[in-house]
Amino acid sequence: MTTTPTTTAQATDLTEVAERLDADDTLAHVRERFLLPPHVVYLDGNSLGPLPAAVPPVLADVVTRQWGTDLIGSWNDNGWWEAPLRVGDTIGALIGAAPGQTVAGDSTSVQLFTALDAAVSLRPGRTLLVTDPDHFPTDRYVAAAVAxxxxxxxxxxxxAExxxxxxxxxxxxxxxxxxxVDFRTGELFDMGALTQAVHGADALILWDLCHAAGALPVELDFLEADFAVxxxxxxxxxxxxxxxxxxxxRRHHHELRTPLPGWTGHADPFGLSRDYTPAPGIARARIGTPPILSLLALEAALTAYDGVDLTAVRAKSLSLTGFLLRCADDLLTPLGFTSVTPTDPDRRGSQVSLRHPHAHALTRALADRGVIADMRAPDLLxxxxxxLYTTHRELLTAAQCLRETAAEREYDPTPRTTGPVT
Ligand SMILES: Cc1ncc(COP(=O)(O)O)c(C=O)c1O
Structure with missing residues (x-):
């Protein structure tokens, strides 16, 4: 097999660049807010974020004191009842939403259904629902079901079209x-231009922020977005x-009718009335009893963003992905990897995707070496x-590891297209 060995100069150069960028990192101290296992390079936080240090003590308190001792009184005394709106507002601060417009709970798929169905009701007489052919599967399936x-x-x-x-x-x-953000390629679309184009047609826009929230500044209110999940x-x-x-x-709240009018979204949930009257504001989008353990774990996790400026997050994320693209160019392109992530920083989210016919086997082999990434069928790593926690040095380690694994064919090349479920 023909490979291009890493020259010492190339390796030294990339190491020096990584060390300099890490030394200048203004967010370096935030890494301590995560309990990352030693000797692991974790590059799968866009699928499952690692454990924030704030979570275990909060969960222990919620379970042993709040649930164990305070029992049902916790709905009032420990703020359980307000948690969906409180956590919603905390997330709102990360996505450019003023308080009172975001509610936390249920799964993205459920929220998508709720949002799409409610949005359709706000445009009676219109006959088309538009989605991205390359959208995440749940978004495509739910859009088809609502339509x-x-x-x-x-x-x-x-x-683009x-x-x-x-x-x-x-x-x-x-x-x-x-x-x-395209979940496969990491391409970032222009939210402002697309929102304006949709509004130019007097239609409504729904953004799925799974791959954007917390990774880059999102300005929902400023862009006058209609719905987001x-x-x-x-x-x-x-x-x-x-x-x-x-x-x-907020401008849609008075007309908002959700397809799942559960009792906790009622104007008077404890009045137990026969008929449904929606609560004022975003509270009407509550559905059933909130999942308190996971809601309060999420609330604790969000403290990792305390005092963190999302502009700095974006700058560092671009530095990281830019550096990884450079490592890929230098170390991996000669071995048959091609990047599908835009090099233009304005068009790049917070991930880098590399195409290789043995993506699945290589991802597994990387994990055996302590580098955790993931793959998307059929051929993307x-x-x-x-x-908040990734370093440039880790990215160089990952690229070097991938280079060695591919060059030495230290992976099982049996073609497989299914990736780990994440
Ligand atoms: C864009 C996008 N939407 C939705 C989901 C998942 O939806 P749910 O949280 O309901 O599983 C994912 C999961 O990776 C995703 O990438």
Whole structure:
């Protein structure tokens, strides 16, 4: 096999660059807020964020004192009842949402259904629901289900094609459902331009922020976005299956009717009345009894962002992904890897994806060497960086490890296309 050995000069150069960038890192102290296992390079925080140090003591308190001792009184005395709105506001601060517009709870899929169905109701007479053909599967499936139930036609239009599509058919569009970051390639779309284009057609926009919240500044209010959803377990590091969230712009609250009018979203939930009257504001988007253990774990996790400026997060994230792209160029391109992540910083989220026919086997082999990334079928290796804890040195280690694994063929090349479930 023909490989290009890393020259000593190349390795020294990349090491020096990594060390200099890490020495200048203004967010370096935030890494201590995470309990990262030693000798592991964790590059899968865009799938499951690592454990924040604040979570175990809070969870212990919630279980032993709040639940164990204070029992049902905790709904009032320990702030359990307000938790969905309180945690929603904390997330709101990370996504440019003023208080009172975000509620936390349920899964992203449930929140997507709620948001899409509610958004369709706000545009009666419109017959099209638009989604990205490359959207995450749950977004595509839920959009198709909502379109079918509401008698709309589903159109799969990529963000690049949207302006032209809206010029031709915009007056028929009810809702456009997009993500700012492509979960496979890490491409970042222009949220401002797309939101404006959708509003130009008097349609509504729903953003899925799973791969953006906590990774880059998002300005929902400033952009006048209509709806947004996202999960709590990726960059927000709220734990496996952490509650998701729903944002609805305040101007839509009075008309908002959700498809799941559960009792906790009632104007008088303890009045136990026969008929449903929605609570004022975003509280009407509450559904059932909130999952307190995971909600309070998420709340504790979010303290990792205390005093952290998202502009600095974005700057460091771009430095990290830019450095990883450089490592890939120098060390991995000669071995048949190609990057599918845009080099233009304005078009890059917080991950780098590399194409290789043995992506699955290589991801497993990397994990055996303590570098945890993931893959997306059929052939993409995904490296998620989180500016709160990832270092440039770790990225160089990952790239070197991948180079060695590929060059020495230290992986089982049996083709497989399914990745680990995350
Ligand atoms: C963009 C996007 N939306 C939704 C989800 C998952 O939805 P849920 O939290 O309901 O599993 C993911 C998971 O990776 C995702 O990447």
């Amino acid at each position: 079918e139930r509401r008698g709309l036609d589903l159109r799969r239009v990529s963000p 949207l302006p032209r599509f809206l010029r031709d058919e915009g007056d028929r569009v009810a809702v456009v459902s997009y993500s700012p 996202g999960c709590g377990y990726k960059f927000l590091s709220g734990g496996p299956g952490a509650p998701a969230y729903l944002y609805v712009a 995904r490296f998620g960086v989180n500016a």
